[in-house]
Amino acid sequence: MESSRDRRVIRTKAIIRTAFTNLIEEKGFDALTVKDITTRAEINRGTFYLHYRDKYDLLEQNEQELIQGLIGILSTMQPVIDIEQVLPQIVRVFEYLGEHADFLKTILGPKGDPSFHALLRKMMSEHLFEKNVVPFIRKENALVPINYLVSYIASAHFGIIQEWLMQGRQESPQEIASIIFKLSALGPLYAAGVVKDSKQVTDRR
Amino acid sequence: MESSRDRRVIRTKAIIRTAFTNLIEEKGFDALTVKDITTRAEINRGTFYLHYRDKYDLLEQNEQELIQGLIGILSTMQPVIDIEQVLPQIVRVFEYLGEHADFLKTILGPKGDPSFHALLRKMMSEHLFEKNVVPFIRKENALVPINYLVSYIASAHFGIIQEWLMQGRQESPQEIASIIFKLSALGPLYAAGVVKDSKQVTDRR
DNA sequence: TAAACAAATGAACACTGCGTTGATTATCTT
DNA sequence: AAGATAATCAACGCAGTGTTCATTTGTTTA
Numbered sequence: 341m342e343s344s345r346d347r348r349v350i351r352t353k354a355i356i357r358t359a360f361t362n363l364i365e366e367k368g369f370d371a372l373t374v375k376d377i378t379t380r381a382e383i384n385r386g387t388f389y390l391h392y393r394d395k396y397d398l399l400e401q402n403e404q405e406l407i408q409g410l411i412g413i414l415s416t417m418q419p420v421i422d423i424e425q426v427l428p429q430i431v432r433v434f435e436y437l438g439e440h441a442d443f444l445k446t447i448l449g450p451k452g453d454p455s456f457h458a459l460l461r462k463m464m465s466e467h468l469f470e471k472n473v474v475p476f477i478r479k480e481n482a483l484v485p486i487n488y489l490v491s492y493i494a495s496a497h498f499g500i501i502q503e504w505l506m507q508g509r510q511e512s513p514q515e516i517a518s519i520i521f522k523l524s525a526l527g528p529l530y531a532a533g534v535v536k537d538s539k540q541v542t543d544r545r
Numbered sequence: 546m547e548s549s550r551d552r553r554v555i556r557t558k559a560i561i562r563t564a565f566t567n568l569i570e571e572k573g574f575d576a577l578t579v580k581d582i583t584t585r586a587e588i589n590r591g592t593f594y595l596h597y598r599d600k601y602d603l604l605e606q607n608e609q610e611l612i613q614g615l616i617g618i619l620s621t622m623q624p625v626i627d628i629e630q631v632l633p634q635i636v637r638v639f640e641y642l643g644e645h646a647d648f649l650k651t652i653l654g655p656k657g658d659p660s661f662h663a664l665l666r667k668m669m670s671e672h673l674f675e676k677n678v679v680p681f682i683r684k685e686n687a688l689v690p691i692n693y694l695v696s697y698i699a700s701a702h703f704g705i706i707q708e709w710l711m712q713g714r715q716e717s718p719q720e721i722a723s724i725i726f727k728l729s730a731l732g733p734l735y736a737a738g739v740v741k742d743s744k745q746v747t748d749r750r
Numbered sequence: 751t752a753a754a755c756a757a758a759t760g761a762a763c764a765c766t767g768c769g770t771t772g773a774t775t776a777t778c779t780t
Numbered sequence: 781a782a783g784a785t786a787a788t789c790a791a792c793g794c795a796g797t798g799t800t801c802a803t804t805t806g807t808t809t810a
Contacts, residue, residue: 346778348786368660370575373767384788389769423739450663455573457662458655461704473739481738484724485716488708489737492728495704496697499666503696511690519689523697525740527732532694533686534628534678535730553757553806578796589759594798 353391355381360398361443368451369399403447403456406440407463414467419475423525426472427517434513437501445505457498465494493524558596560586565603566648573656574604608652608661611645612668619672624680628730631677632722639718642706650710662703670699698729 359381363372374395378385392398413436417429437444447456469490477486500520504511511519522531529535564586568577579600583590597603618641622634642649652661674695682691705725709716716724727736734740 346786348777352787374769375767385768386770386789387787390786394769423734450660452659454657454659454662455655457659473734473737476739477737483727483731483736483738486737487712488705488724489728489733491704491708492701493733495707496701496733498704499696499700500693502700503693507692519693522688523694525732525734526688527730527735528694528698528701529628529678529730530732531688532678532682532691533688534681551757551807557758579798580796590797591760591799592758595757599798 349391352383352387356383356388356391356398357402360395360402361446364451365446365449369395369453399453402443403453403459406443407459409440410436410463411467414463420472423476424521426468427521429468430517430520431513434501434504434516437505438509438513441505441509448502448505461494461498464497465490469493496523496528554596557588557592561588561593561596561603562607565607566651569656570651570654574600574658604658607648608658608664611648612664614645615641615668616672619668624676628681629726631673632726634673635722635725636718639706639709639721642710643714643718646710646714653707653710666699666703669702670695673702674698701728701733 356377359377363376363380367376372395374388375385377383377395377398378388392401410433413432417432420426420429447453448460473493474486474490477489479486482489497520500516500523504516527535561582564582565577568581568585572581577600579593580590582588582600582603583593597606615638618637622637625631625634652658653665678698679691679695682694684691687694702725705721705728709721732740
């Protein structure tokens with residue numbers, strides 16, 4: 341299309357991208373120089389600046405690309421009626437995440453970009469829960485403030501994503517969706533078999 | 546004690562620390578130069594190097610200080626018998642976190658240090674759940690893999706901490722402990738009032 | 751309080767990476 | 781095949797790094 345049909349550009353951007361991803365994993369994003377990237381990519385340093393303003397721009401463009409893809413998926417999903425309809429939606433999301441595992445794994449890891457952590461969490465809150473869960477909450481029934489509920493779920497699911505990626509995606513998206521569902525619907529302690537019945541605890545305070 | 550009883554050192558380290566914290570909040574850690582810090586702290590740049598190897602060392606020392614304090618608290622706690630005994634423990638932790646809110650807020654925020662995120666999450670897993678929760682799990686009862694359970698809970702609680710700090714700690718440690726307890730023991734969806742009874746969902750798959 | 755010590759300052763050093771430029775070469779599109 | 785543009789190469793001033801050394805300032809302790 342309009343955006344850079346020149347094969348040289350495609351090639352250059354691709355090798356920059358992989359060099360970048362690998363180097364983040366090795367040294368971490370901020371210990372990283374443009375020179376590192378161009379050396380690794382076997383590219384003239386000036387060429388880098390033909391495509392990116394600086395290393396932050398490079399990071400941002402890669403992140404945006406990924407985010408846009410995710411938005412594309414999430415926006416096609418209509419709000420669920422029955423709570424179990426979320427399962428295939430979760431599967432779809434994890435399929436997509438799996439396709440970008442390399443980049444995600446590094447960027448969400450300990451040497452990654454915390455602002456991307458925040459961005460992704462925010463997206464999960466907005467597109468998933470505030471559309472699918474929050475509407476079902478009758479305020480008078482909620483036992484905890486809603487913002488904490490949302491943070492709890494968003495972070496928890498975020499943690500599942502991280503664990504899945506870091507362990508090398510051993511489970512299928514279906515398995516993961518099932519795990520998430522059980523944990524959130526039944527409660528982590530119930531799912532663990534620690535608490536036998538929610539009731540046991542309900543009437544305490 | 547032995548470590549630097551000279552008042553000049555105390556003073557210098559203190560002003561470096563606050564300048565550092567403020568600057569992280571303003572520009573983010575990696576957009577930050579040693580010169581920025583010393584200028585803000587109204588300190589000779591050479592003085593900085595008298596105390597820290599570089600800005601990463603400064604970050605690490607501050608983080609370690611905080612972590613050690615947390616370990617000190619966690620290690621005095623004996624494993625709980627009844628699951629509700631964790632409540633005062635959670636309270637104690639949040640009291641401590643509250644004392645260091647300024648630093649934590651920035652370092653756990655979008656401009657913070659992702660490796661510290663990981664470190665704190667790991668600590669929570671090890672000291673809290675693997676000591677207090679995991680032993681109670683009978684493997685045959687667990688509906689989900691334990692590593693996912695641990696990730697789920699650790700991240701979820703991590704999210705609560707972040708939300709609490711970012712919103713300016715409006716709730717007391719007691720309130721937060723109660724919120725966490727409800728969410729984890731009853732399950733987030735139950736606590737939200739979305740699911741009426743866990744049973745409703747238990748026998749599906 | 752005075753002497754001895756240690757911290758903080760200020761100025762200079764070479765070094766590394768940054769972001770940009772202009773001329774030249776290589777590769778692509780039409 | 782011709783024209784366009786991407787990539788290269790070498791060079792530039794600039795900013796921040798981490799180190800040094802002589803000097804001044806402050807703190808401790810005898």
